[in-house]
Amino acid sequence: MRIADIARGDTPAELVIKNARIANIFTNEYELSDVAVYSGKIAGIGKYDGDVVYDAEGRVLIPGMIDGHVHIEDTMMTPGAFAEIAALHGTSAVMADPHEISNALGMSGLQYMFRASQDLPVDVFYGAPSCVPASDYESAYEELDMTAIHSMFMKEYTWHLAEMMNYPAVINGDASVWGKILAAGDVPLTGHAPNVTGYALNAYLSAGISSDHECNELDEAREKLKRGMWIMIREGASFPNLRTLLPLIRENVLNASRCMIVSDDITARYLLEQGHMDVKMRIMLEEGINPFVALRMVTLSPAEYFRLSDRGIIAPSKLADFAILDSDVIDEKFTVNDVFKNGRQIVRDKEVFSPYEQEHIAPAIKTRITKIPSVEDIRVKAEGKIINAIGVTKGTVLTKTLELEAKIENGYAVSDSEHNIAKIVVLERHRNTGRFAVGFVHGLGIHSGAVGSSVAHDAHNFVVAGYDDESIITALHELADMGGGLVVSNGKNVTEKFALPIGGLMSYLKPEEVSRELTIMEDAAVRTGILIPHPFMVLSFLCLSVIPELRITDKGYIDIMKGGIQKVFVR
């Protein structure tokens, strides 16, 4: 066995990393040593000769980092473009939930993602999207039921069940949802259970779900940890929970073996400007977490939870996936300089060797949307004085159900810039049913025009929030014309637009172009008065029926805690 010959030092390695300061999470020490590589794996650690030598010059070497939960679609980039940026920041593997594309394009969307994720600089492991649609209150392209889940495992597209978001159905023992969980078998069954505690949590866990990434508060995370769940501490672009949840580790460092840091939702701009798992490391280091403990939560802990026995540490037989920092200790700068994947250098001096070239084409969107409501259709007749409104708060994916006084004009409830209330419309777009719903949202800051998107979790119908009805209708028409994308409108004019041809979710553009387009769109959105960061991401989550409290889909207002469709007027 050649790898054993190399490990013993009797045969030169294919590649030797010389003079690396290997960060060892078991000893909490750096080990100045060489790493011998053969056939994409680590053969040994010690003093070695090799056919190719890379001199680390005493800089820190860490295992390739692992993101335990991310939705690639939400970066609006293809898997290849995403992987290029993620690799640049030292990521070697991600556990991706493809439920966005699965909502938009069904099983064919999942298959596209799988195809487009082969041979990338980051290993992309897909979970079986467990909730397509997320609930009965959402209208997806097609339902992926327990037989669909079963076939994903049989075809080996997946080795874990992606976030089981329909927690009310799990808690209530709904057979169609339990069947999905059991169809997955003895694999990591990942969860999504915001605010679920006490007896409801017991019921949720009784199905075997073993992790959660929706803890916004420390006490919630403490309870879930206590009940045996692995905690995925989310640090996304717009929902940063890391600083809030770090006391879990400070209270008991052993909890680092049951916690990992995940992204969930990040944008192209976030990736380009801030980074990926390195961002999480920097935050933990700023917060004074022991560097080796922090490192464990982005390397070994996710590898262990997902049973990836071939990675997560620097040791013989493990994949030669590692990153070299530009410093000789792990400190708050935490800058990845060079990256190796499967024993090949793919990043040098913060630049990728071979930028990703698009090879795979997604299935086309087959439905053209022609049934678009008119200005008259989306008027809200004043049936009372107090309306329900979706309450948006910066920095959390949770919303509130607010009861607010309606602004009434000519017998219709309308937007109210003085009280930060805008109108919001969702239009079904997968079957051209023409079904739509109208509601109100508080806290976005819109005082003129409208912002619209075909990225609207999770069913990804068209969502438009706007001040006046004309701007809203203009945006809906533009979304239909583009076949999906982002739009900002003002009256009859389209201010800016960005087409997303892959299921109305993603672009074929390169990362910098995606980021630039999104920046243009966000700047245009600011001109409507929106003040909240990542306005399109925030907008997109207002449709996600499985997160408390009030949401809106094409079927109307939804409050998952109250368990059904809610009226616009309270009284």
Place this chain on the structure above:
Amino acid sequence: MRIADIARGDTPAELVIKNARIANIFTNEYELSDVAVYSGKIAGIGKYDGDVVYDAEGRVLIPGMIDGHVHIEDTMMTPGAFAEIAALHGTSAVMADPHEISNALGMSGLQYMFRASQDLPVDVFYGAPSCVPASDYESAYEELDMTAIHSMFMKEYTWHLAEMMNYPAVINGDASVWGKILAAGDVPLTGHAPNVTGYALNAYLSAGISSDHECNELDEAREKLKRGMWIMIREGASFPNLRTLLPLIRENVLNASRCMIVSDDITARYLLEQGHMDVKMRIMLEEGINPFVALRMVTLSPAEYFRLSDRGIIAPSKLADFAILDSDVIDEKFTVNDVFKNGRQIVRDKEVFSPYEQEHIAPAIKTRITKIPSVEDIRVKAEGKIINAIGVTKGTVLTKTLELEAKIENGYAVSDSEHNIAKIVVLERHRNTGRFAVGFVHGLGIHSGAVGSSVAHDAHNFVVAGYDDESIITALHELADMGGGLVVSNGKNVTEKFALPIGGLMSYLKPEEVSRELTIMEDAAVRTGILIPHPFMVLSFLCLSVIPELRITDKGYIDIMKGGIQKVFVR
């Protein structure tokens, strides 16, 4: 789903444990609560009603304990008898390596163990015995090669590879041994690599082996942990490493997530008089280890290493395997009072409800041994003045190669009680080849008579250590007549004997009877002058060719470090 109905509190549970102080390893706290049970699983933790109520009266409830490595055969009890005693002490699962019976009876022995381990009060998970025989220097009943290993996995007898003891072959890249490892696939590949460090350890690990239970010294354990191995800290009947290795945990408590405590070899008497995993807990508590950290290493850590996602903690969906202590805190007494397995009470007030009844019969030993050497045959002609002798040290399975001055009488080297040297003979017993080897052993204390056994790791041929040749030959004849067992002889007389009809390794007797018989045998052994505790266990390990330094098999002296057969006379 009924379990969800129960978890929510909407339906009474089948069983409720009331007022338990649940030891929670994530919070390091006791939680005074009820545990609801349905269909052998935990449904919820909180306040519950149930059809059957057990009042824990505020006593501590812990998860059923897990032994990560044990050889059941070495207790000389059947799996059923072993499980009865282990359950009494709070054990719910063991990872058993059936390599003793596999050496003695081949694949049919393994199948017997598997058959005899169904529906026991302890779940017995067998590993695929990776080294039958342990090395080319041992003569087993049959060789279990890579195709045999492959079929064990295909037939689902096993989910992990049992200790890969042939570390020289792994390190040297021997294809027949690497093939066994690869045939196992992506399962926990458990190791056995005493004194293997540095480049040799790299080579051993390059095959993917991920744990070790042979660390006798702290530095060795530190290096293996650093290289990514899970450390099985052994606390067996005669090889206690726990106190030595506990600094691993004191240095970095996070290491508790990579360490577990295991038995390896224990006797019936040890089980009856001292206990099983509870012994390990008591030692850790005496040593001042945090009780919750200690508990983790006998519950969650082995469950995680062996990917038993259904156990190891008290949480919804996990097996209702737990033990109730007789105290309201985990303290140094650590006494298990009541035990539940799959939600059924099997131990009450330290007594098992239904003692185990033997149901399964092992395959008969098919070879009758008739070729037995004579007194003349085992004389050692004096070919020099200095002999190699096996150096035995109390408390370690390791031996030394000692070069000692021979006592010469009438031209033959003989035993020398003044210098604590006895003669040792091994006779092949699986094929009646008549092959035998003679050597010397230092440190047993024998000054008259002989002790013999068919338990002689790992090939389990007949081994006899004795002072005079006549006693040795008497013992060999008795072993042949019994078809295997233990014997103490003096001259022409058999002092005591204990037949082991199951492969020459185990008895069908009940635990107390096995223990009594063994005690009689050990007392008889003391009358030969043996001073070392567990004399038959120590004797049995003198044949194990894969542990340094000097050993003896039917093929002669073996020193695995020197890599071959050694001569009796040095010069």
